[in-house]
Amino acid sequence: MIFVIIYVFALGLTLGSFYNVVGLRVPANQSIITPPSHCPSCGRRLTILDLVPVFSYLFLRGRCRTCHSKISPIYPTSEAVNGFLFVFSFLHATSIAEMLCGWLLVSLLMIVLVSDLDYMLIPDKLLLFFLPLFAVFRIVYPTDPWWDAPAGLVAGFALLALIALISRGGMGGGDVKLFAIMGLLVGIKTIILGFFLSAFFGAIIGMIGMLFGMIKRRQPIPFVPFIALGMLTSYFFGDQLIAFYLDLIF
Known part of the structure; x- marks a missing residue:
């Protein structure tokens, strides 16, 4: 059971990172695919070391590895919250339908949350x-x-x-x-x-x-x-x- 919970949490973290991209780019009429993830200050393309949800933010102490500009804490926070909510939805559900319903609701809310916080x-x-x-x-x-x-x-x-x-x-x-x-x-x-x-x-x-x-x-x-x-x-x-x-x- 513990391995399933870890998997669900990792899934929630990964999707939470993607939801950040969607919530930031869609309101700005930008593609969610191109360009690849990059630092908004110096433009450097991010590598795998920069893109591990939550842990990269903690490891880099909330700053870009190249220009050292600050990274908003909203993004790792939303990733972590999404991960915990996915786990909670999984544990709370009594059926697959209820679990999927919870995940869909969480997904919508987390995406529009990022959009609303950044762009109102x-x-x-x-x-x-x-x-x-x-x-x-x-x-x-x-x-x-x-x-x-x-x-x-x-x-x-x-x-x-x-x-x-x-x-x-x-x-x-x-x-x-x-x-x-x-x-x-x-x-x-x-x-x-x-x-x-x-x-x-x-x-x-x-x-x-x-x-x-x-x-x-x-x-x-x-x-x-x-x-x-x-x-x-x-x-x-x-x-x-x-x-x-x-x-x-x-």
Whole structure:
């Protein structure tokens, strides 16, 4: 079992490194294949010593081997988080379908997280890639009942579109489409709970940030980190949270 976990973790790290490339290049309208990975400061093509997920960053102390410019800690952090989430999805799942569903959700969130942190943008190209992928997945592994997936898509879109309309631009179009696509994958209950948890985490962390002067009032901040936190909490622990809440009020 331990070797399987190590393999899954290594898979998550490797894919996490690739997700960094996708999240950085797609919003900039660059190919994810060419040019090969290189230092953005000096342009040197990276070798295998520079590309081992997480470990290269630690070995090089967060700097380029040639020009010694700093490497953003976002990238090794996202690689490590992706690895741990792949393992958690594997251990949490009770079927292959549930494991794959968890991996798909994590993959989408990690890619758009990198994009949002770097560009404050969720590219349509990314969402249009995952939409048919999620649709095919739900055809092969339908929800029970079958209408839960399309209902999740409609609920995710309608709820966020309503918030965007009321807030007059306070919610971006990328967020609306992201929730719609995730709703297709996870169903109506998980997407609704995920939205409220995302808003909750955003409000709490935002207030803490303003309290300590890290965030200014009306300062635009990336919302995907809160979406990721809320959606993953909803997906993995939603049933327990709902049961706990119902026990409190009844």
